[in-house]
Amino acid sequence: MLVAVVVGMTAALLAWRERQEPGAVPLTAMLAGQVWWSVFFIFEYHAPTLAEKVFYSDVQWVGVVVIPVAWLLFALEYTGRDRYVRPRYIALLSLVPAVTVVLAATNDYHDLLYLDTRLVTEGGRVVLDRVGGPWYWVITGYTYLLGLLGSIPLLGLVRSDAVPFRGQSLGLLVGTLAPWASNVLFLVGAVPVPNLDPTPVFFAVSGVAYLGAITRFRLLGTSPSANHRARRLVFERMREGAVVVDRHDYVVDMNEQAAEILDIDPRDVLGDPATEVIPRYEHLPEEGRASRHLTLGEGIQTRQYDATVTAVDDFHGRSLGGVISFHDVSDHLRRQQRLEVLNRVLRHNIRTETNLIYGNADLIDAEGDHVDAIKAGAMRIEEISDKARDVIDIFERGRQSGRSLTLSGVLEECVATLREEYPSVTVDLEIESAVDSVDASGAAVSPVLTSVVKNVVENAAEHNDAADPWVRIRATCAEETVEISVADNGPGISDHERTALERGNETPLDHGSGLGLWLIAWGAEMADGDLEIDDREGGGTVVTVRVPRLAPVEE
Template sequence: MASATAIVGVAYLLTGAGLLVLLREPLRRPDKPGSTGFALAVLGISLWPLSLGVNYFVAGFAPSMALWTVRLSAASVVSVGWFLVAAEVTGRLSLSRTVAATAVAYVLVELSLVVTNGTHGLVFGPATTLDGSIPVVAYGPWFWLQTALNYGLIAVGTGLLVAEWSRSSGLRRRQTAVLSVAVAPPVVANLATLFGPVPTVHDLTPFGLVGSGLLLSWALYRAEFLDIVPVARQVAMAEMQDAVVTLDDEDRVVDCNRAARAQFDIPPSYAGDPIGTYFPSLADAPATDGGETLADGDDSAADGGPSSPAVVTRTVDGDSHSYSVSVSPVVEAGRTVARVVVLRDITPIKRREQELTEREAELELLRQILSRVLRHNIRNKLTTIRGNADLLAEGATGDDAARVGRIVEASDELIALSEKAGTIEHLVDRPDETATYDLRVVAERVVARVRDRYPDASYVVSGSETCTVETASGVESAVECLVENAVEHNDASDPTVRVAVGCAPSGAEIRVSDDGPGISEHEREVIRRREETPLAHSSGIGLWIVSWVADRCEAELSFDVDETGSTVSLRFASEN
């Protein structure tokens, strides 16, 4: 008999020790909703069989009753912990200081009544005896009241979980289902122990706790409880900053979140009101069984998915506000039974769009003034200055001839600058324009034009006799900028410019080389970093044109500079 009792005691101890393993996850993730309550529940269900197992190896009334008190407290800890798990997981309650203090006070009141039981007999009566080392308790009124309270907490918590299960889906549905069922085995076992349908002195509750332990293990490691904690949909909707309104199939309001009520002054008695009561512009929107679009009558989604967002305006606190509207139909049995309308306040975006539109109009006007009026007028005036300077140069000698020469040179530079500005205007105005180029022909035409302006330099065109690319416009202007730049900034006594055309299956390439001082690292870095400093220099404007054309053509622009001069390459991919 003694050995059988010891086996039962060891079984209880092993059960309690095994259940303690479940504390690992809530202790690792204390910030997850339900972690604290889960830890309390696990601690309680572990203390129950542990204290009962120890009870089988002690003798005497006082030690046995002390261990029975531990089990009594463990029952309260389990009930409080279970309620907190359900309340936190379903979003009905958060663990605040007030909630924690109330839970602690509940357990302390119970302990104080047990300690003082000799004076009032509310917890157990004088008829309490021992069967071996196990108490056979004559339960008092407080015990039954506490049992009712504990079962009430468990019932409320389980009810919250079942309700959450009924309206959830996916992972959250699995989690709440397992938690709802996990409470059943120990409850059944405990009721069997309390009301005696099974004739035994042994407490059957720990065996039910084994079943709970298995289910909770599945929840932790298979349903990923405390690892992945989905947000309850009703909590997410309630806390959204966007206004969310649910309509039935007759466009009556059946639900709305806090943001909708606050932003649109919707009263608590909104249920059943037509949508037009609060959103007149939405009342006239078309409705179909496949999906709906409010406010502007766009075609709805053919597959019943969310419709395309529309924009409606509404006066809020005297100011006009714009809202993007998206509508998601709720489809059952092939027909729309409800619609979820989400309204997002996009007033700041709309105001910013208006400001940008006005700014773009101002910039366009300024561009027209600078590019089409001033540039045109400046070029005409410069042409007049240049022509008169040529006439003065015919009869000028000495210092006068030098001064006139400087006037002619400055006029030529400004005219060239005006032409480059015209090229930039062309690139900006026609961003999608394409053209077909024979790079060899481009090279020869460019060299011919630059030779007319700079006849003292030597020019060499080499490479493939023909090489055709189809790409964005502006290639010839970019090559001309490179050739002109190679001559204009070349300080060699006999400057030479070489233009090489290469054509291969991998793509086409045009290279412009000179024997001058080379393009400075500063200018090359500025082009790479897209800074505006080079715009102060004529050469910089030319390089910017080259860079813009390379971007438009998706061509690779590279610089090779050494002591012999500079080589600038434009490489076009084979698809061009």
């Protein structure tokens, strides 16, 4: 017993020295509880009278009830499940132990903890014989329940790849099982000295095991407490969206990115069928690992994802469910789209115009009336080159974060350029506020919007074949958004131009005539905006661009 006390005190002091480490404080409390129980067990064993033995026996309950509560709290902190180690949970766990201590102190007035108490002679020694009452079995069951709950997370570390964690968990389990096994033998009457609980004696084994875990396996120096939380953080903070489904295809978990991608609140869909949560879920593979292309969203805000399904199996190879991860490939596909369009322009349009120049040049000597066609072709090449430069300018502006321009500055510059290049076209500009508190002219917008609006109004003027051509620009500024609408009375935009734009790519047999519409669409996208192209009643086109307002422009 003296060995148990000394070893237990040593381990408790070492644990208290590392009290800043996860699990150190509850481990100290558990070891202190064991020492308390051992010390007063010695006093009880040597006490000469019934009253003294009863007193020391009742005092032992303070240490007895501390041990299982501290053990569970230690296991939770040590394995990283510290979110349950909170004052309210500790208070709930301590309720039954607190009642037990009160009942032990007032045992003379009831029979809840003990039904009978007397002295008996066993092995030549006078020992205390107490018959447990109803609450005695309540606290006994409660103690073993907490012990089991605390052992479960530690059992998982026995299979850990890290040798220190395996040694730590084995030392802890041995230190806990030794006194509990002796207590079970006492309860069933299988001990050498009946009526004498040998549990405190086995605290010597427990103390040595804990001491070895602390010193040999660095119990409080190398802790797995970060593992549990880190794995959860990796799942929650990973850049890819992830949805976990069970083997019956019900959603059981998802991270923040998946909730944002699917535009749902996890609390509303957990437990729902995956077919109601994930679009086209039935087209994803049922098992194994594979990827499928998935498109989410509408209009210009559409995003493309590679949906990857990873099967989750148990150790016996039985399916538990799967993880569906969403990797955003929108930027990759859009870059590919832009390269396809630029490639088509360079290979098809410029080649066509160049062939035309060469063909007409061959006829100059013969007929002499093809010079104008040569000039027109050259001008078209120059126009395509200018558009390509505008596209590059948009890409450059899109990479420049933190800059902004005033709405009025952007529109007035575009109008001035339009009036200079197309003096025959009537241009009207109107800037208004959707609410009185908003300064529409001073609203800040993305610099990319300059190229977008410039190309919209130039397209409206250049292709306008009306007798009295006009272009009307109306900008409406709200608290968070800016909407710019450009209307004209021209011939409108052809169906094959819109088809290529709506589909998102071009084919050799179906492509647009140039870069103008692509430039507008890409620019609106880079400004985090939305683009709409509609036919105007009475003829012509209405192009509407909606973009978010940015922070005010710094003077």
